[in-house]
Amino acid sequence: MTAAVAAAPSASLIEALRARCAGQELVEERTADGMPTLWVPAGALRGLMRWLKAEASPRFEMLYDLYAVDERQRSRRAPGLPAADFSVVYQLLSVRGNADLRLKVALRGEYPHCPSLCEVWANASWYEREAWDLFGVVFDDHPHLVRIMMPRTWEGHPLRKDHPARATEFERFQLDEARAQREQEALRIDPEEWGMSPQGEDHDYMILNLGPNHPSVHGVFRVMLQLDGEEIVEAVPDIGYHHRGAEKMGERQSWHSYIPYTDRVDYLGGVMNNLPYVMALERLAGIEVPPRAQTIRVMLCEFFRITSHLLFYGTFVQDVGAMSPIFYMFVDRQKAYDVIEAICGFRMHPAWFRIGGVAHDLPRGWQQLVRDFVDWMPRRLDDYEKMALKNRMLQKRAIGVGAYDTATALEWGVTGPGLRATGCDFDLRKARPYSGYQHFDFEVPTATGGDVYDRCVVRVEEMRQSLRIIRQCLEHMPEGDYKARHPLTTPPIKDHTMRDIDTLIHHFLSVSWGPVMPAGESSAMVEATKGLNSYTLSSDGGTMSYRTRIRTPSFPHLQMIPAISRGLMVPDLIAIIASIDFVMADVDR
Amino acid sequence: MEYTLQRWPRGGQAPEETGPQAGGAPDSPESLHKQGILTARLNDLVQWGRKHSIWPFNFGLSCCYVEMATAFTSPHDVARFGAEVIRATPRQADVIVISGTPFLKMAPVIQRLYEQMLAPKWVISMGSCANSGGMYDIYSVVQGVDKFLPVDVYISGCPPRPEAFLEALMLLQQQVGAEQRPLSWTVGPQGIQRGPKLSRRDSKRAHRLAATTLRPPDEV
Ligand code: SF4
Numbered sequence: 182m183t184a185a186v187a188a189a190p191s192a193s194l195i196e197a198l199r200a201r202c203a204g205q206e207l208v209e210e211r212t213a214d215g216m217p218t219l220w221v222p223a224g225a226l227r228g229l230m231r232w233l234k235a236e237a238s239p240r241f242e243m244l245y246d247l248y249a250v251d252e253r254q255r256s257r258r259a260p261g262l263p264a265a266d267f268s269v270v271y272q273l274l275s276v277r278g279n280a281d282l283r284l285k286v287a288l289r290g291e292y293p294h295c296p297s298l299c300e301v302w303a304n305a306s307w308y309e310r311e312a313w314d315l316f317g318v319v320f321d322d323h324p325h326l327v328r329i330m331m332p333r334t335w336e337g338h339p340l341r342k343d344h345p346a347r348a349t350e351f352e353r354f355q356l357d358e359a360r361a362q363r364e365q366e367a368l369r370i371d372p373e374e375w376g377m378s379p380q381g382e383d384h385d386y387m388i389l390n391l392g393p394n395h396p397s398v399h400g401v402f403r404v405m406l407q408l409d410g411e412e413i414v415e416a417v418p419d420i421g422y423h424h425r426g427a428e429k430m431g432e433r434q435s436w437h438s439y440i441p442y443t444d445r446v447d448y449l450g451g452v453m454n455n456l457p458y459v460m461a462l463e464r465l466a467g468i469e470v471p472p473r474a475q476t477i478r479v480m481l482c483e484f485f486r487i488t489s490h491l492l493f494y495g496t497f498v499q500d501v502g503a504m505s506p507i508f509y510m511f512v513d514r515q516k517a518y519d520v521i522e523a524i525c526g527f528r529m530h531p532a533w534f535r536i537g538g539v540a541h542d543l544p545r546g547w548q549q550l551v552r553d554f555v556d557w558m559p560r561r562l563d564d565y566e567k568m569a570l571k572n573r574m575l576q577k578r579a580i581g582v583g584a585y586d587t588a589t590a591l592e593w594g595v596t597g598p599g600l601r602a603t604g605c606d607f608d609l610r611k612a613r614p615y616s617g618y619q620h621f622d623f624e625v626p627t628a629t630g631g632d633v634y635d636r637c638v639v640r641v642e643e644m645r646q647s648l649r650i651i652r653q654c655l656e657h658m659p660e661g662d663y664k665a666r667h668p669l670t671t672p673p674i675k676d677h678t679m680r681d682i683d684t685l686i687h688h689f690l691s692v693s694w695g696p697v698m699p700a701g702e703s704s705a706m707v708e709a710t711k712g713l714n715s716y717t718l719s720s721d722g723g724t725m726s727y728r729t730r731i732r733t734p735s736f737p738h739l740q741m742i743p744a745i746s747r748g749l750m751v752p753d754l755i756a757i758i759a760s761i762d763f764v765m766a767d768v769d770r
Numbered sequence: 771m772e773y774t775l776q777r778w779p780r781g782g783q784a785p786e787e788t789g790p791q792a793g794g795a796p797d798s799p800e801s802l803h804k805q806g807i808l809t810a811r812l813n814d815l816v817q818w819g820r821k822h823s824i825w826p827f828n829f830g831l832s833c834c835y836v837e838m839a840t841a842f843t844s845p846h847d848v849a850r851f852g853a854e855v856i857r858a859t860p861r862q863a864d865v866i867v868i869s870g871t872p873f874l875k876m877a878p879v880i881q882r883l884y885e886q887m888l889a890p891k892w893v894i895s896m897g898s899c900a901n902s903g904g905m906y907d908i909y910s911v912v913q914g915v916d917k918f919l920p921v922d923v924y925i926s927g928c929p930p931r932p933e934a935f936l937e938a939l940m941l942l943q944q945q946v947g948a949e950q951r952p953l954s955w956t957v958g959p960q961g962i963q964r965g966p967k968l969s970r971r972d973s974k975r976a977h978r979l980a981a982t983t984l985r986p987p988d989e990v
Contacts, residue, residue: 511843
């Protein structure tokens with residue numbers, strides 16, 4: 182298949198790792214995605230990570246993902262792996278070396294302990310809090326290991342296998358006065374807990390609660406602020422108000438019927454979310470996607486990149502004070518949705534990609550619709566440039582505000598336009614072309630300032646590049662199938678069914694139960710609207726996933742807010758929040 | 771109360787006396803109407819005003835909010851319904867649209883925001899999640915916002931289209947127009963009298979059944 186996986190690190194890297202944990206065993210695991218995967222002893226973890234980050238070749242600058250797995254109900258674990266009740270998985274990314282590495286740690290016991298990596302990577306903190314909250318893994322030496330997704334009043338760790346999944350398995354929800362009181366109490370800010378102090382040496386600070394419902398925090402998101410006048414002394418983001426258990430949901434939906442849930446993760450990204458999920462499954466099942474399906478996918482993904490970026494553009498400009506542009510931009514979004522709807526039959530959440538292809542062939546007459554849109558859009562972008570980007574007031578609010586450099590971005594796990602605005606041109610569509618991106622002629626826009634303004638400029642330029650890609654799809658759409666002819670595609674191909682009872686039974690089971698995916702582990706990464714998005718799926722050879730991990734770009738991006746907003750004013754924070762371009766579903770899942 | 775109603779003629783001539791003292795035409799609504807004066811019961815006027823100025827609270831939970839915001843922008847233009855005055859504080863808002871998933875961790879916050887709104891206030895539940903939990907029967911989601919808030923209008927869809935939101939707004943206007951509320955705690959009968967429950971599914975049934983040709987999926 183054309184989807185390229187990162188270059189495997191040379192055998193020498195694995196040898197070097199072996200040498201570094203001399204005496205202790207290092208087990209290699211084969212995964213369907215071909216990513217080098219090693220089980221390492223917990224004791225050696227911190228040392229190895231430090232070395233991988235600072236000295237290894239290539240150096241792994243980014244802690245890309247960190248999550249736990251409840252291994253207690255595994256039925257098809259590969260032989261030879263270390264025994265484990267829980268495991269913690271670390272996925273590292275080397276941007277310079279364009280390589281991935283996955284390390285796993287096997288843990289035993291009901292509340293297992295694992296060394297914290299907060300000292301090594303700044304962004305480990307939230308990931309570890311998440312693994313504690315959802316799985317009950319204790320990270321030793323974590324500075325503040327408290328719940329992050331669930332309310333403080335919650336009991337249990339919901340992603341454990343023995344924890345009920347459905348709300349309807351619990352008692353019917355009631356919010357009587359006592360409970361409301363208790364929950365409100367749990368939401369109260371205790372400044373000391375978060376390292377903020379209401380009293381300074383000679384004057385008092387103000388503790389301000391921004392959110393979880395505030396017009397400029399883009400969803401249900403809270404930032405606790407310690408202010409000296411209007412100056413931010415400390416900012417503490419608080420998330421989890423949008424947690425809807427998307428990962429647990431994967432463990433009870435069939436492989437096929439989970440697709441609509443992916444749409445709702447980055448809910449502005451539409452079918453872009455389907456892509457890493459179905460790609461991971463296609464790798465697991467060994468499905469080759471026909472070129473037409475790949476090109477259709479690319480075209481729709483780029484449409485959604487434009488609608489998402491337009492929403493960012495409008496709300497960002499509005500947040501710094503310009504009211505009109507968003508009204509114009511929603512007209513364009515409407516036009517884009519007209520095309521999307523004509524093709525997919527739905528606006529925001531089409532759930533239109535299928536395992537092995539897409540749901541339907543392109544409708545007759547699609548070319549004209551797409552052409553009208555790509556002809557319409559560039560002039561509008563020119564207008565917006567005059568209206569917004571060249572506006573002196575906007576420039577004053579945005580240039581030089583919330584700036585960070587590439588090293589800081591990598592340290593915090595920042596990807597996507599937020600990384601490219603610092604001058605790093607890492608775009609997965611170029612670095613590891615998937616779904617046929619290698620056939621397209623486009624550029625990766627970058628900027629050098631790394632500030633609020635540059636993050637906006639990069640996205641605006643990305644829209645132009647997306648239009649270029651869409652035009653190429655229009656001009657060179659390949660003929661052929663819109664779905665692979667593989668028995669595990671969904672819904673299964675109908676033509677074979679009436680031939681004999683064997684295929685009929687197969688079809689019936691595949692429709693009613695869903696396809697049975699081979700046991701194994703697979704992941705796929707895409708350059709989504711907001712940064713790198715990936716799905717890691719573990720199959721025990723059933724009709725449902727054993728563990729679904731969704732790595733979303735917005736989660737680490739929010740974690741970085743304090744680091745770039747200290748010393749600024751509250752209005753700058755609003756500009757920073759707008760420039761990050763997140764949706765809370767992409768943070769809390 | 772003694773009063774005189776006068777009509778100022780276009781030509782600028784001195785007004786003729788038409789009030790009761792002049793012993794002219796009777797002061798009937800019809801004759802007033804002819805003079806460009808509208809008479810109404812204060813209660814009806816207030817109701818009419820309420821119905822056409824439902825100010826929404828700027829509040830959103832998740833995906834559905836994007837479609838709601840779409841309804842606020844120019845292509846759909848919510849100003850046609852007098853509902854474009856979006857308020858950032860619950861104190862000034864008349865309707866809260868629960869557009870999105872009622873998360874467990876958010877429920878006490880939603881409840882408090884609702885309590886902060888001043889009466890008369892209404893609730894629109896937008897989308898499957900807010901209606902019933904939708905596709906999220908999961909530990910962290912309350913199965914419908916009506917578990918802790920009184921809902922006036924439900925909109926189905928995941929997400930509902932912006933047009934559906936406008937439809938709901940019109941439905942709410944109808945309901946509000948049919949509601950009888952006391953003008954104050956010293957005037958008239960107390961308590962709220964609501965109109966009959968309305969259902970678009972029923973009222974649009976004939977229209978739906980009249981559709982015989984649907985767009986085939988392989989054509990644009
Ligand atoms: S009803 Fe659908 S679109 Fe609306 S919030 Fe729920 S999942 Fe999102």
